[in-house]
Amino acid sequence: MKAETRNAAAAAAVLLALCAVPFLAGKFTIYLAMRIMLLGIFAVGYNLLLGRTGLLSFGHGAFYAAGAYGLGLFGVHVSTHPLLGVAAGVVTAVLLALLVGTLCVRHTEIYFAMLTLACGMMAFSFFWNAREITGGDDGLIGILRAPVSLFGGIKMPIGKDGQFYFFVLFFFVLSVWAVHRIRQSPFGLALAGIRENARRSEFAGVPVRRYRLAVFVLSGAFAGLAGSLEALLESNARPFMAHWTHSAEPVLVSLLGGMSSLAGPLVGGAIFVGMREIVPRSTENWMLWFGIVLLVIILGFRGGVVGTLSALFRKAVAPGEG
């Protein structure tokens, strides 16, 4: 079987399984699946920046939070329509990413990482202190899940978790598909070129800074989407969404799953959410155990879970070539 067919089959199987979750699983599993998908959207978009373009940002929590607050404030002041709210959240995140990105993409490596970290911390303290607008340390609470009204007066309720699940699933599939297409596009190749050799990219006629800004804003948009969906899921927007510890999540998840594939951050996200829920039941220090897992992956399996497994698989299929 060709690799492409195999990947398509795997994607279809996962999609089918995801569609079945609300009918077969309990409330808690549905909730966990939604958290995994949210982190998946966040990480898969973020990995366009990290894995594809080779830029390490520690500030994407800010865009996640911008998405959540954007949706929340839009709900309070304009309309509670969930689709419009999500759009407002994404637009807010994009605007913030444009601002932060313009400042940061002039630099690379550690300077870029530290600048994004600084911007993220400023965003956090804004959400924390601007009590009049953001609700301060309480955050915005009581965000509603109004029914989705479409053209022709059809109303789809998303109030229950079993209903909202499909709302999340829709955006999850959309995001994964979009990132998949971007990775295979000319734009995706140009980004890989920038990661491999930025100077040569300039001598290939690629305006490197503008591409960096574009992918920064794009990954910010995915972060905003994930944030606005979390605001709907948890009925609130919290300043800690912008905290640097949250910004680190897509980094950890990409390392865990593998940065070079589309599936890597998704698998990493599933493991991360799973461990965060299950490990604390038997021990208090879940971060210790997660740290050990990460240590093993980074020291022994650079390609992450997905990279290592697919290398093993290739070996099994074509033993002679190794």
Add this chain to the structure above:
Amino acid sequence: MREPLLTTEKLSNHFGRVCTALDLDLRFEPGVLTSIIGPNGAGKSTLINLLTGHLPVQAGKIRFRGRDITRLPIHKRVRMGICRSFQVVNVFPELTVAQNVMIPVLARTGRAWNPIRRLSRETAVLREAEAILTKVALLAERDTPATALSHGDLRLLEVGVALAAAPTLLFLDEPTAGMNPVERVRLLENIRQLAREGRTTFVVVEHDMDVVFSLSERIIVLHRGEILCDGTPAQVRADAKVREVYLGDDVSDLFRYEEK
């Protein structure tokens, strides 16, 4: 006199107290295959770096087809038709050979911004990339990652990536460094052929004197950032100053490069 492609006016550059370019007034005319030679530290690479935008110009002016490009960023110069290859191989290591040459083609045709279209559907770009790989004799390796190529093939790819930007003026910085004699002859034949086609004007920095004198129509000799001599190979060979500072240690130079 023909309209020059590129001219410089009093172009200067210093690294601390070391002068690598001093009031250089140069003209490059279309179709004249030019070599730049000079002992180590003469300012050959610096000159290329200045002309292509790799180094910011400290003093002087650069014009390309009459337009002032002194402060233009690299990618804009490339779009105007100035490109270069590097002395040390400088390609996209984890990408395949075909992808390496596709990036400049995509950038040139303005297609690199498209985030949705599948790369495999860009048949015109693929065909152009293949044509370039045929020129540098790398078509058979099209799906090999650049890291897996031999040194000689990497040097060919280096030139291929530069050619893919379809430059009108192409600077090659020691294109045959570290190549074996067979590969060297093949690459030089290629350059000669491409120069004859006339779309690209080549300016070559080279250490191998056999290469320089057999290939060039014009030779510029640099020494400590200044032009020592500028003329046809015959003129340069006859120049007393050049013999003194440079051709005298020609033999030792050659040996040093064979060892690499």
